Amino acid sequence: MKILIPVKRVIDANVKVRVKADQSGVELTNVKMAMNPFCEIAVEEAVRMKEAGTASEIIAVSIGAQSSQETIRTALAMGADRGILVQSDEEVQPLGVAKLLKALVEKEQPGMVIMGKQAIDGDNNQTGQMLAGLLGWAQGTFVSKIEKPADGKLTVTREVDGGLETMALKMPCIVTVDLRLNEPRYASLPNIMKAKKKPIETLVPADLGVDVTPRLKVLKVVEPPARKAGVRVASVAELVDKLKNEAKVI
């Protein structure tokens, strides 16, 4: 079974983002970039499935600027077999991404798509569900456990607001992963070197016949309202007094 894993290049999760002075977006120049942490978990899961003999080939796909090649290389160093970059210098919104991925799924015919439940830049949490809808496939979202596929079905455990939910998905299917599915590995130096020789195909959205014109226009991006610095209290007694008599919340 082939597995397709979409991966996204985002600002590193440990970097504090800064809003641009002209309110057009957030500052991306000279900022450390990395693979979206949820995508790393997706890659790790696919690699483990390959190691377990469930998967035969892993294809890492990224949609974005030329620099997204680096993110594909990271996936290749972790164990993906080859990459596809759909190059676009303009922002591609989740619906456009889902349409591009649908075209690639039709071309590559994977048995599964594993991807992050959200990217930590736009925080949209849409693409996997959209792709599943467009393909008419089953979707297992926010997944923290994947069983070995059996009888054309994949059993997954989902993290939901009330706890955990287990679903059986008809295959082929889409899985979007949550934080506790696995702990992604660090790529070893030999594997990073090997990844440099693995092939990456480059396409543009027009090659796949997809119109990716954004539907949402960003009018402005601003800082959130800042919280005023508070006070230090010296004791529990003082804290309780402040909460009762000053903040009046208890």
Place this chain on the structure above:
Amino acid sequence: MAVLVVAEHENASLRPATLHTVTAAQEIAGPGGEIHILVAGAGCRPAAEEAARISGIGKVLLAEAPAYEHRIAEDIAPLIVKLAPGYSHVLAAATTSGKNVMPRAAALLDVQQISDISGVESADTFVRPIYAGNAMATVQSSDALKLITVRTTAFELAPAEGGSAAIETVEAAGESGLSSFVGAALTESVRPELTSARIVISGGRGMQSGENFAMLERVADKLGAAVGASRAAVDAGFVPNDYQVGQTGKVVAPDLYIAVGISGAIQHLAGMKDSKVIVAINKDEEAPIFQVADYGLVADLFQAVPDLEKAL
């Protein structure tokens, strides 16, 4: 055209998230605008009856089918797709249920969904947090139909009583047969629900074990509070996943948030920094949590939390 709210419910009852979503719908529809609520489930007439009592609702649509019992996205999305053409906007709460079904429906309708809105500027322009709430984007949609998920903490509860909307039965869409419910392990709690509690007390890695959360539970019981946790505490297995407050967990905005042994990673702050009053108890005086806390107590939590319990 009217605005449709997809109800968040448990068949036998409506969840408060629906009331927050109705408020967002009212802001979009404006005075005199009509709001309908879709209750799709199995044996969910009680939830529909609750929805009909919400103040200012024009009509409740009740769709019942066995496949809707667990709100499976593959089955509910086609129903939304079928109903959507009669509406200008379709809204759902940005809960795990809303986040699961709405993008699927949006794609089938060829609509770019607007996720997790925290403000309504006009019928086509919305404010939403990006980058874990470290930036707020104002976005304008060019789609004729708008599909939206709503950050419930950003909108007040609509009055749960006062209305008497008609309940209209609508035909269910066919069963997709794509996925089936196997089981659930839901956390039973006698305490208020995390996302709607007036007071939340959360523990982090500093709690050191799941057993130590009992200390927080005792304080919670005195305050009528819900208990939450940081990702670190959930990853360490101290508490179940549904306790997690943060960028990718639950977003809370209670009157009082007490963070115990939580350092304050930006991903955690994203889930609680809109709380009205924040208290931080941490032995590390450099912990970033103190930068957002109204009241900071630098202390060993194993001393401070029992003291707090006694002082209440």
